[in-house]
Amino acid sequence: MNIAVFQMNIIPGEPARNREKVKAWFERNAGPSIDIIVLPEMWTTAYALEELDQLAEPSDGPTVTFLQELAVKYDVHLIGGSIAVKEDGKIFNRAVVIDRKGTVVYEYDKIHLVPMLDEPKYLNGGTSSVKAFELDGVKMGVVICYDLRFPEIIRDLALQGIQVLFIPAEWPEARAAHWETLSVARAVENQMYVVTCNRIGSYNGTTFAGRSMFIEPFGGVLSKGTPDEEEVLQNTLDLESVKRVREEVPIFKSRVPGLYK
Ligand SMILES: NC(=O)CCC(=O)C(=O)O
Numbered sequence: 001m002n003i004a005v006f007q008m009n010i011i012p013g014e015p016a017r018n019r020e021k022v023k024a025w026f027e028r029n030a031g032p033s034i035d036i037i038v039l040p041e042m043w044t045t046a047y048a049l050e051e052l053d054q055l056a057e058p059s060d061g062p063t064v065t066f067l068q069e070l071a072v073k074y075d076v077h078l079i080g081g082s083i084a085v086k087e088d089g090k091i092f093n094r095a096v097v098i099d100r101k102g103t104v105v106y107e108y109d110k111i112h113l114v115p116m117l118d119e120p121k122y123l124n125g126g127t128s129s130v131k132a133f134e135l136d137g138v139k140m141g142v143v144i145c146y147d148l149r150f151p152e153i154i155r156d157l158a159l160q161g162i163q164v165l166f167i168p169a170e171w172p173e174a175r176a177a178h179w180e181t182l183s184v185a186r187a188v189e190n191q192m193y194v195v196t197c198n199r200i201g202s203y204n205g206t207t208f209a210g211r212s213m214f215i216e217p218f219g220g221v222l223s224k225g226t227p228d229e230e231e232v233l234q235n236t237l238d239l240e241s242v243k244r245v246r247e248e249v250p251i252f253k254s255r256v257p258g259l260y261k
Pocket residue numbers: 041114116117144145146147149169170171172175178
């Protein structure tokens with residue numbers, strides 16, 4: 001399974017221009033050797049929070065339609081990062097997963113909103129628990145950025161059987177060490193691949209950390225993006241290694257769930 005991550009900069013408050021950017025990137029990079037493409041958090045708007053009320057789209061709006069067309073055209077599955085979606089007057093930070101036929105197979109609203117970036121003032125937290133989804137018969141999950149700090153939801157996904165976790169993000173440089181350490185920790189403690197896609201660049205006084213990563217189930221970092229350049233990270237996942245690591249250190253067999261949640 002070949003996966004490509006687009007570690008991109010985002011033009012704040014300009015969904016159409018960001019879609020053009022992603023389209024041009026697909027034209028240069030998408031091809032038959034890639035099975036899944038991953039985009040970052042809030043990649044159409046960035047944290048233009050004051051404008052979100054105007055910018056947020058319905059869940060079948062122009063960005064999701066655009067991603068569906070790309071998925072079909074390039075015959076690729078998409079972890080379409082997250083976008084601001086408006087439903088019943090409420091705005092959610094929503095991850096969208098689209099398969100190569102253009103079908104939306106999973107949507108997830110970021111549960112934990114980031115106080116340090118003022119998210120709770122402008123957005124609503126998701127009210128549904130995390131669920132595994134399948135692409136090419138492999139169980140996978142997605143959580144968004146700050147959700148990384150909540151190991152319980154990721155363990156929940158691991159117990160649902162996922163082998164790969166995706167994390168679209170806009171994680172600031174100020175806490176880059178947490179980003180790297182926690183991403184590796186989630187891979188090690190759940191013995192699965194963790195694939196992260198963080199933005200680069202700065203907005204409104206915050207510089208973002210880049211350093212998107214592919215981490216294998218034993219905790220090794222297969223590749224890591226730079227802190228400040230747009231780039232493509234690409235890796236092939238060996239899903240047998242999930243099984244091997246789980247046999248070598250059998251934590252899922254050693255668990256004693258009667259003593260904790
Ligand atoms: N966009 C985010 O969720 C940022 C999370 C963050 O800044 C942190 O956890 O630290």
